[in-house]
Amino acid sequence: MASVKYDKSDVVTLSWLEQLRLRPGMYIGEIGDGSGYHDCVYVLLKEIVDNAVDEFIMGAGRQVDVTVDYKTGAMSVQDYGRGVPIGTLADCVGTMNTSAKYKKRAFQFSAGMNGVGSKAVNALSEHFEARTVRGGQCEEVVFEKGILVSKRRGKCAVGEHDGTRIAWRPDTSLLPRFTVREEHVVRRIRMYAYVNPGLKFVLNGQEIVQPGGFENLMKDELKSAVLYRPFHIKGKMLEILFTHTAQYSDEYHTFVNGQYTTDGGTHLTAFKEALTKALNDYDPRKKFDGDDVREGIFACIAIRMNDPHFIGQTKVKLAEQDKRSGWVQEWKKEILAALHRAPDETAKLLAKVEETAKLHGQMSEIKKKAKKLSAASALNIRKLEDCREHLRLDRKGDKRGWGEETMLFLTEGDSAGGTVSRARDARYQAVYPLRGKVKNMTGAGRNAIVDNAELYNMVRALGIQDDLAHLRYGKIVFATDADVDGLHIRNLLITFFMRFFREIVADGRVYILETPLYRVRKDKGKDKEIVYCYSDAERDAALARLGAGAELTRFKGLGEIQPEDFTAFIGKDIRLQPVICTQDRNPDKSLAFYMGDNTPERRDYIMNNIVCTENDFE
Numbered sequence: 001m002a003s004v005k006y007d008k009s010d011v012v013t014l015s016w017l018e019q020l021r022l023r024p025g026m027y028i029g030e031i032g033d034g035s036g037y038h039d040c041v042y043v044l045l046k047e048i049v050d051n052a053v054d055e056f057i058m059g060a061g062r063q064v065d066v067t068v069d070y071k072t073g074a075m076s077v078q079d080y081g082r083g084v085p086i087g088t089l090a091d092c093v094g095t096m097n098t099s100a101k102y103k104k105r106a107f108q109f110s111a112g113m114n115g116v117g118s119k120a121v122n123a124l125s126e127h128f129e130a131r132t133v134r135g136g137q138c139e140e141v142v143f144e145k146g147i148l149v150s151k152r153r154g155k156c157a158v159g160e161h162d163g164t165r166i167a168w169r170p171d172t173s174l175l176p177r178f179t180v181r182e183e184h185v186v187r188r189i190r191m192y193a194y195v196n197p198g199l200k201f202v203l204n205g206q207e208i209v210q211p212g213g214f215e216n217l218m219k220d221e222l223k224s225a226v227l228y229r230p231f232h233i234k235g236k237m238l239e240i241l242f243t244h245t246a247q248y249s250d251e252y253h254t255f256v257n258g259q260y261t262t263d264g265g266t267h268l269t270a271f272k273e274a275l276t277k278a279l280n281d282y283d284p285r286k287k288f289d290g291d292d293v294r295e296g297i298f299a300c301i302a303i304r305m306n307d308p309h310f311i312g313q314t315k316v317k318l319a320e321q322d323k324r325s326g327w328v329q330e331w332k333k334e335i336l337a338a339l340h341r342a343p344d345e346t347a348k349l350l351a352k353v354e355e356t357a358k359l360h361g362q363m364s365e366i367k368k369k370a371k372k373l374s375a376a377s378a379l380n381i382r383k384l385e386d387c388r389e390h391l392r393l394d395r396k397g398d399k400r401g402w403g404e405e406t407m408l409f410l411t412e413g414d415s416a417g418g419t420v421s422r423a424r425d426a427r428y429q430a431v432y433p434l435r436g437k438v439k440n441m442t443g444a445g446r447n448a449i450v451d452n453a454e455l456y457n458m459v460r461a462l463g464i465q466d467d468l469a470h471l472r473y474g475k476i477v478f479a480t481d482a483d484v485d486g487l488h489i490r491n492l493l494i495t496f497f498m499r500f501f502r503e504i505v506a507d508g509r510v511y512i513l514e515t516p517l518y519r520v521r522k523d524k525g526k527d528k529e530i531v532y533c534y535s536d537a538e539r540d541a542a543l544a545r546l547g548a549g550a551e552l553t554r555f556k557g558l559g560e561i562q563p564e565d566f567t568a569f570i571g572k573d574i575r576l577q578p579v580i581c582t583q584d585r586n587p588d589k590s591l592a593f594y595m596g597d598n599t600p601e602r603r604d605y606i607m608n609n610i611v612c613t614e615n616d617f618e
Contacts, residue, residue: 016096017146020123024174027120034073034178035580036508038262038316041073041170041178042188044124046259047117048077048166050315053192053258055081056199057304061163065202066189070180076167083134083162090141090151093118093130093166118166122146124175125168132164145171190220191253191260195302214241214300217253222298223589228348231338238331240271242299244352247588248446249502250294255302256310256318265311265318267327271301274331279353281332282339282346292357384461385421385431390472403428407475408462409513409570410434412489416558420479423566430473432461437489441496442595449500468503476504477576479513481557494579495595498587505581514575519553519565522546532569 020027024040028047032039045068052064061081068075084092091098096119122128123146131140138156142149170178189201189208197213210216218230218241230243254261254268261267276290311317339346391403406428411417417433424431439452450456459465463472478493480486490512497505504510516532520542531542543550555561569575581587593602 016119017123020120021146021174024120024124027116028124031175032178034180034184035578037184037187039178040124040175041180042184044121044168044170045075045077045185046188047121048075048168049188049192050117050259051164051166052077052079052081053196053199055079055163056196057258058082062198063200063202064192067204068180068182068185070182070185072169073175073178073180074167074169076165078163078165080161080163084130084132084139084164086132086134086137086139086153089130089132089139090148093122093128093141094143094146094148095119119146121166121168124171126171126173128166128168130164130166133160133162135162188260191217191255192258194253194300195255195260196258214239214302217241217300218243218298221253222251226298227296227352228345229342231335231342231345233334233338235334237304238334239302240299240331240334242275242297244296244349245298247296250297251299252297253300254318255300256308256315257304259315261310261316261318263311263317266320266324267301267303267318270324270327270331271299273324274328275335277328277332278335278339279350281336283350286350286354288353288357289360292353292360295356295360296352381432381457381461383417383433383457385417385424386461387424387426387428387430389428390463391474393469393471404474406430406473407477407511408432408473409477409479410458410493412436412480412486412558416479416481419558419561419563419566420570422563423570425571429570430461432458434458434489437485438492438496440492440595441499442591443597444499446500455496464501464504468501471504471509474509475511475576476509477511477513479515479558482515482517483557491595495591497579498581498591502581502587505579508578508580510579511576512579513570514577515555515558515561516569517555518542519555520546520550521553522550530568532565534575 014022025031028040028043030036030039032041034041045066049064049066052061055061056064056079058081061079063080065078066076088098096116118130122143125143126145128143128146129140131138133156136156137153138160139151139153141151172178186203186208189203190210193199193201193208193210194213194217197211197216199209201208212219214232215230218226222245224245224247226243226245228243230241233240252264252268252271254264256265256267272290272294276288276293279288279293280286305320305323309319311319339349387406389403389406391406408430409417409420409424409432411420411431411433413436414433417431421431435454438455439448441448441455449459456465461472462476463470476497478490480489494505494510497510514534516534517536518533518539520531520533520539522529529546531538531546533539533542539552543552558566592598593605
């Protein structure tokens with residue numbers, strides 16, 4: 001292979017603004033389309049709200065006004081803090097590495113320390129305005145795509161409060177096709193309010209205030225009953241609240257200097273270790289395993305610290321490994337003291353952990369049984385049409401693995417499975433045909449997986465029978481017919497994964513294959529063309545464009561589609577609809593209502609809420 005030309009003309013030096021606009025992901029994470037909680041449009045809001053919260057933490061301003069235009073993405077944040085010093089505003093929002101947060105005097109407990117956040121918002125906005133009011137004086141600056149276009153300074157209006165207002169409209173040339181979801185915005189503001197109980201937010205005119213702090217958070221987020229009265233440790237630098245429920249999963253909400261660290265980090269691992277050590281010290285006769293302690297736990301952890309270090313500019317995970325051991329010892333003492341102050345509640349906690357340890361012992365026996373069942377056949381699963389490449393996760397961190405493009409199609413029946421198998425790219429696409437409708441696993445225990453041969457073989461095909469670290473495919477794709485039975489199978493599969501393997505769904509690995517409803521073909525002379533249509537509107541547009549002589553085919557099921565047709569829409573133009581598991585709703589409550597053993601209640605809900613149109617009666 002001939003070498004590619006490489007000389008000094010290929011070496012370029014970019015300004016901070018050019019570099020940020022060229023590689024925005026380095027500063028604000030995933031660009032996204034607004035469907036994900038961490039997509040950039042929400043990170044931009046977070047960066048500005050963080051600054052307002054920093055003012056409150058330093059004792060200045062007890063209200064933050066936020067406005068969001070959910071159609072255009074235009075936003076503004078007004079705080080009533082000290083205001084940016086007059087004469088520095090343009091540099092504070094438009095010159096990289098300019099900030100008052102490098103010195104601890106002005107901002108002792110700040111979420112951001114690098115002077116990047118507001119500059120990133122500025123650089124990625126087609127229009128950006130900043131206004132500061134301080135001691136009767138005001139200053140305003142206006143930027144377009146990060147370039148200063150105007151500024152003015154003078155006296156403010158009589159009675160105008162000190163503070164800072166930032167308004168921006170994202171640059172759609174850099175952040176295309178995004179939508180702003182109200183539930184993501186509201187959740188972010190609520191999380192700020194929980195950890196800053198004395199701070200009032202006004203979002204589009206609606207007040208969001210949480211005077212109960214973590215107790216309000218628990219009440220709003222935890223829908224299942226608690227097993228004992230929560231333990232609550234509260235000090236100037238540390239706040240911890242925790243309890244247990246009967247759920248399998250554990251749930252944590254962690255914060256650093258007033259902002260929500262959704263991916264946890266050192267403070268979360270330190271709490272987990274401290275809690276286990278405290279319980280073992282409370283009763284030295286018992287030695288609990290960390291997994292037994294954590295199952296079903298609900299905990300909130302908030303810390304304040306100088307100069308926090310995060311993994312990445314988006315600040316969703318704390319990186320302070322050198323402080324972990326000290327935190328463990330300090331927090332263990334705090335938790336142990338809380339346990340001794342409430343012996344009755346501690347007895348309930350210990351009973352819960354002991355019961356969990358017993359169940360885990362039983363699960364260990366079930367796993368041994370499962371391994372014996374599968375040992376002889378290894379991965380020789382008769383129905384699995386495997387691919388040559390597989391996912392290899394990076395087990396040393398949260399990085400995605402090699403082979404992310406690999407996928408396993410879970411198809412509706414052998415007929416559809418055969419069609420997909422003949423059309424697939426065997427290098428990275430695998431197929432597992434399901435035998436009709438799988439079992440509804442709502443309310444079932446984990447042992448039910450082993451007792452169901454089809455589900456257990458599917459789990460083995462995925463490689464997750466022991467743990468999720470050995471997942472074999474980057475994507476799990478439901479390929480069912482677009483009819484009532486197909487939709488039911490999708491719901492049953494979603495229920496299964498949400499019940500036992502929710503982390504896979506939350507990690508964005510579960511998808512629904514969109515298959516065309518129609519094929520419009522014109523095969524006369526030079527006008528030969530095939531168009532696959534996914535809706536009636538696309539069908540009508542294709543028929544109108546191809547004109548007279550166009551042939552219309554309605555696909556009634558995946559098994560009726562020819563492999564040569566299937567190849568066209570599971571290749572580079574594949575349409576996958578992600579199954580999204582957000583923290584905006586309570587999934588356990590939803591699963592229990594829609595898939596549980598409550599048919600009369602569900603029927604009444606449907607009958608009371610069904611909406612019919614005239615077309616339904618034609």
